[in-house]
Amino acid sequence: MHEFELIKSYFQKLSENSSSALNLNDDVFFNKKNRLVVSVDTYTEGNHFLNFKKPDLVIKKIIRASISDIICKGVQPKYYFISGSGNKKTFSKSNLLKISKSLNQEQRKYKILLSGGDTVFSNKLSFTITSIGFSKDIVYRNKAKINDDIYVSGNLGDSYLGLLVLKNKIKLNRFLSKYFIKKYFMPDIHLKLAKKIKKFANTSIDISDGLLADLDKMLNDQKLSYSLDLRKIPISNNLQKVLVLKKLSKSNYISNGDDYQVLFTASKNKRRIIKKMSSNYRIKLTKIGSIQSINKKSCLIDNKKKTISLKNKGYFHQF
Amino acid sequence: MHEFELIKSYFQKLSENSSSALNLNDDVFFNKKNRLVVSVDTYTEGNHFLNFKKPDLVIKKIIRASISDIICKGVQPKYYFISGSGNKKTFSKSNLLKISKSLNQEQRKYKILLSGGDTVFSNKLSFTITSIGFSKDIVYRNKAKINDDIYVSGNLGDSYLGLLVLKNKIKLNRFLSKYFIKKYFMPDIHLKLAKKIKKFANTSIDISDGLLADLDKMLNDQKLSYSLDLRKIPISNNLQKVLVLKKLSKSNYISNGDDYQVLFTASKNKRRIIKKMSSNYRIKLTKIGSIQSINKKSCLIDNKKKTISLKNKGYFHQF
Numbered sequence: 001m002h003e004f005e006l007i008k009s010y011f012q013k014l015s016e017n018s019s020s021a022l023n024l025n026d027d028v029f030f031n032k033k034n035r036l037v038v039s040v041d042t043y044t045e046g047n048h049f050l051n052f053k054k055p056d057l058v059i060k061k062i063i064r065a066s067i068s069d070i071i072c073k074g075v076q077p078k079y080y081f082i083s084g085s086g087n088k089k090t091f092s093k094s095n096l097l098k099i100s101k102s103l104n105q106e107q108r109k110y111k112i113l114l115s116g117g118d119t120v121f122s123n124k125l126s127f128t129i130t131s132i133g134f135s136k137d138i139v140y141r142n143k144a145k146i147n148d149d150i151y152v153s154g155n156l157g158d159s160y161l162g163l164l165v166l167k168n169k170i171k172l173n174r175f176l177s178k179y180f181i182k183k184y185f186m187p188d189i190h191l192k193l194a195k196k197i198k199k200f201a202n203t204s205i206d207i208s209d210g211l212l213a214d215l216d217k218m219l220n221d222q223k224l225s226y227s228l229d230l231r232k233i234p235i236s237n238n239l240q241k242v243l244v245l246k247k248l249s250k251s252n253y254i255s256n257g258d259d260y261q262v263l264f265t266a267s268k269n270k271r272r273i274i275k276k277m278s279s280n281y282r283i284k285l286t287k288i289g290s291i292q293s294i295n296k297k298s299c300l301i302d303n304k305k306k307t308i309s310l311k312n313k314g315y316f317h318q319f
Numbered sequence: 320m321h322e323f324e325l326i327k328s329y330f331q332k333l334s335e336n337s338s339s340a341l342n343l344n345d346d347v348f349f350n351k352k353n354r355l356v357v358s359v360d361t362y363t364e365g366n367h368f369l370n371f372k373k374p375d376l377v378i379k380k381i382i383r384a385s386i387s388d389i390i391c392k393g394v395q396p397k398y399y400f401i402s403g404s405g406n407k408k409t410f411s412k413s414n415l416l417k418i419s420k421s422l423n424q425e426q427r428k429y430k431i432l433l434s435g436g437d438t439v440f441s442n443k444l445s446f447t448i449t450s451i452g453f454s455k456d457i458v459y460r461n462k463a464k465i466n467d468d469i470y471v472s473g474n475l476g477d478s479y480l481g482l483l484v485l486k487n488k489i490k491l492n493r494f495l496s497k498y499f500i501k502k503y504f505m506p507d508i509h510l511k512l513a514k515k516i517k518k519f520a521n522t523s524i525d526i527s528d529g530l531l532a533d534l535d536k537m538l539n540d541q542k543l544s545y546s547l548d549l550r551k552i553p554i555s556n557n558l559q560k561v562l563v564l565k566k567l568s569k570s571n572y573i574s575n576g577d578d579y580q581v582l583f584t585a586s587k588n589k590r591r592i593i594k595k596m597s598s599n600y601r602i603k604l605t606k607i608g609s610i611q612s613i614n615k616k617s618c619l620i621d622n623k624k625k626t627i628s629l630k631n632k633g634y635f636h637q638f
Contacts, residue, residue, distance in 0.1 A: 009415070010415045010416065010418070010419040011419060011422075011433060011436075013419075013423075014419065014422050014423055014426060014432070014433035015432055015433045015434060015435075017432060018398065018432040018433075018434060020398065020432075020434060021398075021432065021433065021434040021435060024433070024435060028435070029398065029400070029434045029435045031398070034353065034354070034355065034453055035353070036353065036355060036451075038398075038400065038434070038435065038449070038451070039435075040400040040402050040435055040436055040437055040447070040449055041402070041437050042402040042403075042404055042437045042439045042447065043439075044404055044439050044440070044441045047439060047440055047441070048439070079337065079339065079340075079348065079350070079357075081348070081357065081359040081449070083359055083360070083361040083447045084361075085361055085363055085443075085445055096328070096329045097329065099329070100329040100330060100332075100333065103330075103333050104332075104333055107333060113333070113334060113336060113337040113339075113340065114330060114333035114334045114337075114340065114343070115334060115337060115339060115340040115348045115357070116334075116340060116343060116347070116348045116357065116358075116359055117330075117359055118359055118360050118361045118447070120361045120362075120363050120366060120367070120445075121363070121366055122363045122366070122443055122445060123443065124404075124441055124442065124443030124445075126404055126439070126441060126443075126445065128359070128361065128402045128437070128447035130357070130359055130400070130449045132355075132357070134353055
């Protein structure tokens with residue numbers, strides 16, 4: 001069963017008396033009265049991260065993935081809780097030291113504080129991160145307007161290449177391997193966007209499952225469609241190099257998830273303020289398409305203005 | 320490694336700039352400015368619950384265990400988040416229906432609302448529950464005073480007997496088996512105590528690991544000791560019956576954990592108000608001992624005023 005259906009069928013009604021739960025159809029919980037924003041995510045070995053050979057890097061990845069949910073809503077994360085299930089080996093002294101050091105580095109970088117959690121014994125390694133921030137308002141899902149521009153922050157696809165390198169599914173030189181693996185473990189999270197995005201975005205989400213999968217999620221309650229321009233989808237120079245070198249098609253490398261970039265829509269009259277913000281804060285923000293009426297079909301258009309279909313729209317959680 | 324040491328060695332310093340984290344040495348996170356109280360706990364199959372043969376009951380147990388942490392601090396839980404790791408079998412339609420129904424019942428009983436969470440694939444079943452409440456103040460750990468009375472709510476030991484029955488380690492008649500199993504899965508949580516306990520308790524904790532283990536935890540930063548009277552430790556008539564019938568020693572059945580009763584200390588001058596509260600709200604509150612100077616040794620005294628030592632003080636999380 002699809003995670004969507006699961007939530008809809010069995011759990012949505014349990015939150016119907018709570019406006020803060022946003023029908024369990026947003027990335028966060030937002031309690032306006034108490035200005036409270038909460039995100040809870042679970043990460044398991046072999047699913048959300050390959051293995052635990054590099055505990056220091058895995059911890060960075062999951063902390064960033066977790067605060068990304070809050071930042072894309074225009075909220076600065078403040079506190080986090082970490083619940084780890086593991087065994088003696090995963091929580092050995094040497095690993096704990098690495099975990100602790102990584103957490104310390106992430107705390108400084110993103111101005112967050114460890115606030116609690118739990119450690120339990122299990123032979124299957126997993127972590128649940130609860131992130132909390134405070135805000136008067138947030139950017140919601142499902143608030144796009146017809147003719148909105150669609151933007152994405154940073155570059156897409158680097159993290160997926162990193163995963164392919166780690167899985168030995170692609171062979172690259174040492175420099176490129178190192179670059180992509182770093183992007184896999186340490187996605188660029190734009191903390192400064194948290195302060196500004198409410199000024200121009202109508203709706204937003206972070207890209208964890210894949211550009212198209214998350215775009216669908218962002219609009220899932222709206223009778224709208226989208227048009228994306230493949231040429232405009234931002235990728236790094238290094239990814240561009242690899243695509244040319246290995247004769248790979250860009251369309252297969254931009255919607256595989258784990259990017260933790262922010263996807264949002266904004267009215268056309270916000271173009272100037274977005275450009276200014278992007279240059280002032282040195283955050284790459286790229287207009288990649290637009291929102292259109294449901295009468296038109298959602299599409300991704302290639303160099304020759306032809307609609308292309310993707311092998312893979314991203315990761316869908318199945319049960 | 321002991322969970323205490325683990326937290327102290329590797330994680331306490333990460334929270335030293337946050338007064339809200341209470342040095343990671345309390346049951347909850349409390350942010351006074353935002354009146355926010357948070358508790359995060361992970362429950363794994365084979366560790367916190369035996370198995371998932373009765374999903375409806377396991378869910379009740381873990382929801383109650385989680386809100387118990389907040390209630391014992393004098394705070395009414397309001398929102399909860401549930402993150403489940405499981406596979407197709409554990410999250411089958413029939414199980415999801417049972418989980419959803421149980422959550423609905425618990426929501427009504429304890430006036431809480433599902434507010435989010437996550438579902439991920441894993442062959443090892445575990446749940447992380449985040450519970451949230453709002454309060455101007457809480458009852459902290461480590462605030463006992465010399466000569467305080469020590470109180471406990473409800474009865475102890477029933478849940479442990481239930482576990483022994485489920486594990487086939489004790490044979491009882493059908494009526495008694497059913498009674499103890501029910502107590503194992505559905506501990507009595509005293510929601511009304513949340514409203515009142517701040518009026519009389521100096522310090523508090525809920526009993527999850529065992530009476531003595533949690534008493535030690537409650538005082539772990541204080542130079543104090545305690546004296547408990549075995550005769551006064553409250554047990555149910557049914558447990559009393561079993562002890563007589565099977566010639567078991569009471570002392571081995573009162574500190575094994577999973578009771579989710581509230582343990583607290585209060586000044587002697589609160590005795591009247593506690594008695595009144597107990598009778599008005601029909602919550603059994605029993606004075607079981609007192610706090611004493613560190614010069615005296617902590618002890619549990621039996622019928623003949625002899626100090627007895629326990630085989631088992633409760634459950635200590637080891638790695």
